[in-house]
Amino acid sequence: MSAATILVADDDAAIRTVLNQALSRAGYEVRITSNAATLWRWVQAGEGDMVITDVVMPDENAFDLLPRIKRLRPDLPVLVMSAQNTFMTAIRASEKGAYDYLPKPFDLTELIAIVGRALSEPKRKPSRPEDDGQDGMPLVGRSAAMQEIYRVLARLMQTDLTLMITGESGTGKELVARALHDYGKRRNGPFVAINMAAIPRDLIESELFGHEKGAFTGAQARSTGRFEQAEGGTLFLDEIGDMPMDAQTRLLRVLQQGEYTTVGGRTPIRTDVRIVAATNKDLKQAINQGLFREDLYYRLNVVPLRLPPLRERSEDITDLVRHFVQQTEKEGMAPKRFDNEALDVMKSYPWPGNVRELENFVRRLTALYPQDVITREIASSELKPDIASSPAEKADQRSGSVSISHAVEENMRSYFAEFGDSLPPPGLYDRVLAEMEYPLILAALTATRGNQIKAADLLGLNRNTLRKKIRELGVTVYRSARMA
Structure with missing residues (x-):
């Protein structure tokens, strides 16, 4: 019995060489090309027992070629590879009829195993090619952990x-x-x-x-x-x-x-x-x-x-932060950017509340800080209360007994320093309370996505009292759309 022939298409010469060597060692005949046109010619000629192709090719996208392959040779398994490791890439591969999807960089052992399964399985009923035109991503992240989730979901869709x-x-x-x-x-x-x-x-x-x-x-x-x-x-x-x-x-x-x-x-x-x-x-x-x-x-x-948990996929934090910032912009907030040092601080934080906590954190900073760029200092100051050395300290800090009083003390020192040897105008107590009240209410509304009932409960206020303060202080309430 002759060895199965694998058709490989990838515009990266290094990838072609690695796949040629690995598949040949596994006992397969291999034909390699750098473009979609040659691959399509081979498929039309009835060559090959399986196709391995990159998505982005110099002359044609594999997602455009896949439906033609499945119509002409529905039993020919196609393994799609891509460096665009998003949820939608996995979904489109499944919808277009791919046998499987493998994100780059890939594990050669896993690739050889997929090839073995594809060639040994009985004829498969091809997936129904569909394209609903949705470009938005309901899930965000490119980490290995998320890639596996995307692949599982793609297999379960139908x-x-x-x-x-x-x-x-x-x-x-x-x-x-x-x-x-x-x-x-x-x-x-x-x-x-x-x-x-x-x-x-x-x-x-x-x-x-x-x-x-x-x-x-x-x-x-x-x-x-x-x-x-x-x-x-x-x-x-x-x-x-x-x-x-x-x-x-x-x-x-x-x-x-x-x-x-x-x-x-x-x-x-x-x-x-x-x-x-x-x-x-x-x-x-x-x-x-x-x-x-x-x-x-x-x-x-x-x-x-x-x-x-988010601590196991911290490399996704950059993509998640960018996504949440874009959402706040759509809701009317000023454009913001988190610099690389701020992102590094956030990647080292354990995020006990996971993605939901990260989302609320991003929303809080974009709402409370007027700067266009959220810096390491801002991120560190906001996360510092949650990075205590003991559980007792963490409990005290999360309750606000340490972090808020410390922040007020530091700000008041700076405030008095501006007046030198003289004193600020009378009425300081009421002015400080008023200045604290606005960001406190705004932070609560941001954390609860504009839900005034939940915000009132969070603050320990009567709902009517909160509504009155929102009107008096001129707090703008942003209501969140469903997040991804």
């Missing part, structure tokens, strides 16, 4: 497999679930999210499955549940570990039989919903404690996906 997303709070679990929906085959259906931790436990079954009139005290009319609202689309079950046992039993029935009954109802209702669950808890520990059903865990954990 399936209905149940996904279990795990990760610390603030890592973006709902964003991943929404990206899976928005770019998958259920994109025309609804995306419905429900957070188990935010709903009273005795109401979760009603929220999920709906209830009939008179099912319980206060049920004065029939109410639809989240399953009915998500029909034909995706249901995102966040903080699944907080679901009570009775609701777990009902959910297991849905996953096993594809049907449910409303609270107080008797007629089973068929459902067509993709389930994506998420948790920041250790569900195996919850199973051992009798708090989570083991059979439900395995039904939900068909495809596990762990989102890394």
Whole structure:
């Protein structure tokens, strides 16, 4: 039996040489070219058992060539490589019919393994070539950890497999679930999210499955549940570990039989919903404690996906900061730039609140500092309260007892120094309080994305009091769009 022939197209001579040597050592025949035209001529002639191609070629983009290859030879596997390591690159590779996507720089061992799988598998049903024209990126980052997430999501887009997303709070679990929906085959259906931790436990079954009139005290009319609202689309079950046992039993029935009954109802209702669950808890520990059903865990954990904390992907901070700054500009804030030294400081910080904390940090600095460039000094001063040497110090500093008083003391020293031997005008106490009140309220509104109810709770103020102060101080409230 003759060796399989691999067609390699890449405009980088070094890449061509490395692939030629590695594939030849693995026992394959190799044909290499630097352009898409030659590759297309080989494919038209029926040559090759597999294609490995870069995306950006001097004469044609591989994403433009891929649909023609799949129409002419749908069973020819194509491995796409790219240095443009974004979520959309992985998605487009999948949508255009690529067998797999490999970001550069790649691991030769992994590449050889992919080639082996592609050539040994039976004929695959090609992916449906699509291009929805969306250039925005719902997920941001080029780190190795994010590349693996992109590849997993690209493979899941055209399936209905149940996904279990795990990760610390603030890592973006709902964003991943929404990206899976928005770019998958259920994109025309609804995306419905429900957070188990935010709903009273005795109401979760009603929220999920709906209830009939008179099912319980206060049920004065029939109410639809989240399953009915998500029909034909995706249901995102966040903080699944907080679901009570009775609701777990009902959910297991849905996953096993594809049907449910409303609270107080008797007629089973068929459902067509993709389930994506998420948790920041250790569900195996919850199973051992009798708090989570083991059979439900395995039904939900068909495809596990762990989102890394930001400290494990600090190289993505530059891209994330740029993204968040662009969002603030769209919302009307002045253009800002974080210099390289400021970014270095941010990359060394542990970010216990992960991407959500980083987003709030960027928003706070762009709102509070008038400078066009956010410097190392600014970033360090804002992060300093969270880089204490002991847990006790961190607790004190996060509560504001150290950092705020220290900042006020330093500013007051500078203020008095401006007057030399004389004293500032009377009324200093009220002036200082007024000057502190504006940035404090603005910071709270920025952190809560303009939600005045949450900001009032954060500040410990009555909602009407906060509204009055916003009017009196002339605070501009920026409301955030959905972030990626």
